[in-house]
Amino acid sequence: MHTVHGQLQGLKPSQLKQLQRLYHQRLPGDCLTTPEFAQRLAAISTDLAKPVCAYINRRGQVIRVGVGTPRQTQIPPLELPRYGASRLSGIRCVATQLKNNPPGTSALTAMAIQRLDALAALTLTGSGFRRRGGGDVGYVKQAYLANLVPNTHEASWTVSPPLSLDALARRDFLAMVEELEAEFQREFVAQQVEGDRDRVLIVGMRTAELDAQQFEDRLAEVGRLVDTAGGIVLQTLQQSRSRPHPQTVVGSGKVDEIALTVQTVGANLVVFDRDLSPAQVRNLEKRIGVRVVDRTEVILDIFAQRAQSGAGKLQVELAQLEYNLPRLTGRGQAMSRLGGGIGTRGPGETQLETERRAIQRRISRLQQEVDRLQAHRSRLRQQRQHREVHSVAFVGYTNAGKSTLLNVLANAEIYTADQLFATLDPTTRRIAVTDENTSEVRQFVLTDTVGFIHELPPALIDAFRATLEEVTEADALLHVVDLSHPAWQSQIRSVMGILSDMPVTPGPILLVFNKIDAVDGETLDFAAEEYPQAAFVSATEGFGLTTLRQRLLQLIDYAVVGTD
Known part of the structure; x- marks a missing residue:
């Protein structure tokens, strides 16, 4: 019939x-x-x-x-x-x-x-x-x-x-x-563009709690994330609503516009600027006809590409599984995620088509591995403390220049690129600095940590707790800020918000404004007035590094005195 x-x-x-x-x-x-x-x-x-x-x-x-x-x-x-x-x-x-x-x-x-x-x-x-x-x-x-x-x-x-x-x-x-x-x-x-790159349509939904500039910054960041993940942004659509639609996030008319734009520009992936529920993804994919992913899934994909060490891959797999476990039911065609593209990579991808219990057992085993990783890092930190080697951890928004700064301070050779989350695995390097007041050569270690981002996905915070402990256990923190970024003030607030949510209060923090060579005088004057205790450097040009080394010694002294 x-x-x-x-x-x-x-x-x-x-x-x-x-x-x-x-x-x-x-x-x-x-x-x-x-x-x-x-x-x-x-x-x-x-x-x-x-x-x-x-x-x-x-x-x-x-x-x-x-x-x-x-x-x-x-x-x-x-x-x-x-x-x-x-x-x-x-x-x-x-x-x-x-x-x-x-x-x-x-x-x-x-x-x-x-x-x-x-x-x-x-x-x-x-x-x-x-x-x-x-x-x-x-x-x-x-x-x-x-x-x-x-x-x-x-x-x-x-x-x-x-x-x-x-x-x-x-x-x-x-x-x-x-x-x-x-x-x-x-x-x-x-x-036509490269056939192996996703052709992406970005969809942003603005609610009352975001002002116009915050919304534009958020959309620009999603575009950077897509670019870092290997996709090409073809177009961006926006909608303002008092609250997200429970079934489709955006309104029905906007869903039709998205579907129409997908066909017009030839997109094969739609990325939303916010987290989506499994039901919302299912409804959107049914009406639009191509894969739909949210911001968190793009970040997880970037982490899957960036993880190089065994520990990094372990934590990425755990984060992917914890994120995808509640999203297995009803994924339909979207459950088959072995075809390549944003949201499909990583060591955990094949687990998405196994039974829920098998995934839960895998998560339990991975959590045990992360616990062992935590214990291992804890022993390394105890050894440094026993030798009275003080440590400073670099924190900051992703792409603020933390790895570049560590390279020039400690003659390291960490991979750097003008990308979000260019480096993922934490790196520790020893540095020797001559104290200008006493002529004493003092040694301590610098640790580069994973970059932060606005609304860091909870799955990543949990999976990377072994890495993030480097932040809470360090004697002091160096908060690196990209002063050339239009949203640098918002990025400072995001990083400080993440640090304040950590279970252990981190040590004293020195704010370091990086990339001052790409900033106009008005911005420099404003930042100096707002943050008079901050240091100003350019890691690529070498500006302000001598002063920064001395400020690091002062920071460690202050941290040590504060703990005595």
């Missing part, structure tokens, strides 16, 4: 059978429709006093029949054939409409979301019309033909002037589609 979709309330069994019989129709491949099929569709629509849509593939088979507008009867994205940005879906829609107007924006948007080969809109001679004696006129008054046109920036389509049914049926449909797809291919090749 073939399924009839859409607005079926109040239909008689005989009317449903008429609709189901449409599935048995077979149209010539080179015709968009035949006069006979169009008149039959229009007759049913007139009888129902409702619009009717028939979806037909290129073999001329009717694959979907629905009662309602193209928007109300459209094929869910996940049920559409897989096609690239250079192709159409291979499906056309012949739709009736009760008003004698060209197809509206809603119908054209539905066409674009589904990337239909064409939309033929048939207007009727009048509701309640019955066939006249000779049967010459039929039920179709006139028709409009709509199709997509290539445009990588916005949804674009063209709608014909009113056509007679015979003129519509005489159109060489296959030639029209081949010409269109050749244009899409040329446009796609001109815009």
